[in-house]
Amino acid sequence: MDGKMQRLIIICGATGSGKTTIQNYLASKYGFERVITHTTRAPRKGEEDKKDYYFESEESFLKNHFVEQVKYAGFQYGSSHEGLKRAFEKSKTATIILDTQGAISYTKIVAAFEMIFWYIEVPSEKQLEMRILNRGQSEEEVKKRLASVEARRDMKIPQNLEPFCEIIENALWKDTKRKIDKLLEFGRDN
Ligand SMILES: Nc1nc2c(ncn2[C@@H]2O[C@H](COP(=O)(O)OP(=O)(O)O)[C@@H](O)[C@H]2O)c(=O)[nH]1
Ligand SMILES: Nc1ncnc2c1ncn2[C@@H]1O[C@H](COP(=O)(O)OP(=O)(O)O)[C@@H](O)[C@H]1O
Structure with missing residues (x-):
C-alpha cells in the first residue's frame, strides 16, 4: 500500500459530544477502520476488550509502544504504534478518538500518513448531560466525569x-451526517 495515500481522521471533543457515534458512522458508511486505543479505565456496560479499547491494567498498559499517552479523569489512555498499524492494514483511511491533548501531540509528530482533525461540538452543556445520561451512565458518574479537569478543558477547543x-x-444527527459526507466529498482526491 502506498504510505502517502493513508489518512488518519482524528476525532476529539467533549465527553458525550458524539465522537463514538461519528466514528461508528464512518466505519459503517465508508468502511474506515477504527484505531483501537488503550486505557486503564474499566469497561462500561456493553464495551468489549479489543473492540472499544484495549482494556489494560496499570502494568500491561506500560508494555505498549505509544505515539502519545495522557491521563484523563484519573485513568491512563494511549494510542500505540501497534494500534495504528493494525488499522492501516485494513483500510487506507483510519479514524481515532483522542482527547485534545492527544490531538495536539499528533499535530507535532512527523507521520507517513495525512492527518485530518475534527473537533465535535454540542450546542449546550445541558444537551451534553442529557446525552451522557441517555447513554446509560448514572447521574453521579456523569457529574464526576464532567467535573474532571480534562473534561472541563475539552468542552472548548x-x-x-x-x-x-x-x-x-453535532446538533441534529441528520445534519451532522450531511456535514461529514460533504467534508469527505470535498477532501476526495485532494
Ligand atoms: N490522548 C488520548 N486520548 C484518548 C485515547 N483514547 C481515548 N482518549 C480520550 O479519552 C477521553 C475519555 O474517553 P472515554 O473514557 O471513552 O470517555 P468518553 O469520552 O466519555 O466516551 C476522551 O476524550 C477520548 O477522546 C488515546 O489513546 N489518547
Ligand atoms: N446528534 C445527536 N443527537 C442526539 N443524540 C446523539 C447525537 N449524537 C450522539 N448522540 C448520543 O449521545 C450519546 C453520546 O454520544 P457518544 O458518541 O457516545 O459520545 P462520545 O464518544 O463523544 O463520548 C450517545 O447515547 C449517542 O447515541
Whole structure:
C-alpha cells in the first residue's frame, strides 16, 4: 500500500459530544477502520476488550509502544504504534478518538500518513448531560466525569488546536451526517 495515500481522521471533543457515534458512522458508511486505543479505565456496560479499547491494567498498559499517552479523569489512555498499524492494514483511511491533548501531540509528530482533525461540538452543556445520561451512565458518574479537569478543558477547543481543526457541530444527527459526507466529498482526491 502506498504510505502517502493513508489518512488518519482524528476525532476529539467533549465527553458525550458524539465522537463514538461519528466514528461508528464512518466505519459503517465508508468502511474506515477504527484505531483501537488503550486505557486503564474499566469497561462500561456493553464495551468489549479489543473492540472499544484495549482494556489494560496499570502494568500491561506500560508494555505498549505509544505515539502519545495522557491521563484523563484519573485513568491512563494511549494510542500505540501497534494500534495504528493494525488499522492501516485494513483500510487506507483510519479514524481515532483522542482527547485534545492527544490531538495536539499528533499535530507535532512527523507521520507517513495525512492527518485530518475534527473537533465535535454540542450546542449546550445541558444537551451534553442529557446525552451522557441517555447513554446509560448514572447521574453521579456523569457529574464526576464532567467535573474532571480534562473534561472541563475539552468542552472548548484549545486555542493551539484550532488552526488544525474542522469544527463540526453535532446538533441534529441528520445534519451532522450531511456535514461529514460533504467534508469527505470535498477532501476526495485532494
Ligand atoms: N490522548 C488520548 N486520548 C484518548 C485515547 N483514547 C481515548 N482518549 C480520550 O479519552 C477521553 C475519555 O474517553 P472515554 O473514557 O471513552 O470517555 P468518553 O469520552 O466519555 O466516551 C476522551 O476524550 C477520548 O477522546 C488515546 O489513546 N489518547
Ligand atoms: N446528534 C445527536 N443527537 C442526539 N443524540 C446523539 C447525537 N449524537 C450522539 N448522540 C448520543 O449521545 C450519546 C453520546 O454520544 P457518544 O458518541 O457516545 O459520545 P462520545 O464518544 O463523544 O463520548 C450517545 O447515547 C449517542 O447515541
